[in-house]
Amino acid sequence: MxxxxxxxxxxxxxxxxxxxxxxxxxxxxxxxxxxxxxxxxxxxxxxxxxxxxxxxxxxxxxxxxxxxxxxxxxxxxxxxRGFVFQQDNLLPWRTVRSNTEIGPEINGEKGPEQHHRIARLLKLVGLGGFEEYYPRQLSGGMRQRVNLARALAVDPxxxxxxxxxxxxxxxxxxxxxxxxxxxxxxxxxxxxxxxxxxxxxxxxxxxxxxxxxxxxxxxxxxxxxxxxxxxxxxxxxxxxxxxxxxxxxxxxxxxxxxxxxxxx
Ligand SMILES: Nc1ncnc2c1ncn2[C@@H]1O[C@H](COP(=O)(O)OP(=O)(O)OP(=O)(O)O)[C@@H](O)[C@H]1O
Ligand SMILES: [Mg+2]
The missing domain is CATH 3.40.50.300 (P-loop containing nucleotide triphosphate hydrolases)
Structure with missing residues (x-):
């Protein structure tokens, strides 16, 4: 079953x-x-x-x-609830990591534990090693991965x-x-x-x-x-x-x- x-x-x-x-x-x-x-x-x-x-x-x-x-x-x-839209709406002046952290940031969650959690999440969506990249340096597929990581970051x-x-x-x-x-x-x-x-x-x-x-x-x-x-x-x-x-x-x-x- x-x-x-x-x-x-x-x-x-x-x-x-x-x-x-x-x-x-x-x-x-x-x-x-x-x-x-x-x-x-x-x-x-x-x-x-x-x-x-x-x-x-x-x-x-x-x-x-x-x-x-x-x-x-x-x-x-x-x-x-976490939303992932058709078009990514990443902030161009923020890195992959920093874009992913937006939700937790709004919820007032920060600190080393949060940092590790985001790092794990970015690995999970296949973006390990790209944490410090900016959206303009990413392919469409990678941008959608960041979008997904960002939605998952608030653990909806x-x-x-x-x-x-x-x-x-x-x-x-x-x-x-x-x-x-x-x-x-x-x-x-x-x-x-x-x-x-x-x-x-x-x-x-x-x-x-x-x-x-x-x-x-x-x-x-x-x-x-x-x-x-x-x-x-x-x-x-x-x-x-x-x-x-x-x-x-x-x-x-x-x-x-x-x-x-x-x-x-
Ligand atoms: N804010 C709005 N004001 C007025 N009409 C709207 C609004 N949002 C959607 N509609 C209308 O509601 C209907 C449904 O729209 P919706 O975007 O939910 O469809 P959809 O199934 O997602 O379509 P698509 O597959 O093209 O994305 C459409 O006729 C649309 O014009
Ligand atoms: Mg639609």
Whole structure:
């Protein structure tokens, strides 16, 4: 039995509805996420994935429904949640180490113990030896590693990742997927991961939430029953490909509609 089947509910979302003006962006979204689960969210552009993540992050309010983290209602941002965005937002005048320390600094944590913890974290994300580099001296993949280290530095219970690898080339992206798996298997954070890439969602996840658009809602929850650890070669197995095909079929019509709309 997978550990996630035994773990208690970490995040509970019920009946979440969100409007921007007259636009109904999310309708009645409900789901439970267990501690240590890796959950991906896929769906066509504009279906409300980022909005959903921002509500969980406490950066946006919903009109009705609620999200609870460890049974406490989410009403604003908190250090129990870490965000990794699509674009890195590193401060150019700070080194890798100093960028990673921002969160702990804000929380008033410093000293030798903290210093060692950050050093360990930077090693964990594969940046050992680059601590004193500045963002401009790093590749895109390395910058996203710093972003990830920065989110992990506050030791959040819940990691919210919004298309964190979409700016990377295909090879770097695959490496980052395996790295993220390794890091997740070590620390077993609860993760909500938004992506447009279905194979990325299947590769990483315990479950994939497939969103439909207009208004955004959960169309299907796909349980990914693949053994871990997962080598990249698993992507070529029939079982894996069947998951990707299934999810693609669920969203294909919506994706076509959203692309047509964008070009109208
Ligand atoms: N601050 C805002 N004010 C008004 N409308 C917004 C705002 N943020 C998002 N929207 C609208 O809400 C809808 C959902 O947006 P959201 O960014 O959540 O979609 P998404 O699924 O993340 O899309 P993508 O895959 O392109 O990132 C869109 O129609 C968008 O225009
Ligand atoms: Mg988005």
């Amino acid at each position: 997978a550990p996630s089947e035994l773990a208690p509910v970490k995040l509970s979302v019920s009946g979440l509805t969100k409007y921007f003006g007259d636009l109904e962006v999310l309708r009645d979204v409900s789901t439970d996420v267990r501690r240590g689960e890796f959950i991906s969210i896929v769906g066509p552009s504009g279906c409300g994935k980022t909005t959903f993540l921002r509500i969980i992050g406490g950066l946006e309010q919903s009109e009705s429904g609620e999200a609870r983290l460890d049974e406490r209602k989410i009403s604003g941002p908190g250090k129990d 219970d819940l990691l919210l990742m919004d298309e964190p690898f979409s700016a990377l080339d295909a090879q770097t992206r695959e490496i980052m997927q395996t790295e993220l798996m390794r890091i997740w298997e070590e620390g077993r954070k609860t993760v909500l991961f938004v992506t447009h890439q279905i194979d990325e969602a299947v590769y990483l996840s315990d479950r994939v939430l497939v969103f439909a658009r207009r208004p955004g809602r959960i169309q299907e929850v796909v349980e990914i029953d693949l053994p871990r650890p997962r080598p990249l070669s698993i992507k070529r197995t029939p079982h894996f490909v069947a998951y990707v095909d299934h999810i693609w079929k669920l969203i294909e019509d919506d994706v076509r509609a959203s692309v047509m709309e964008e070009h109208a």
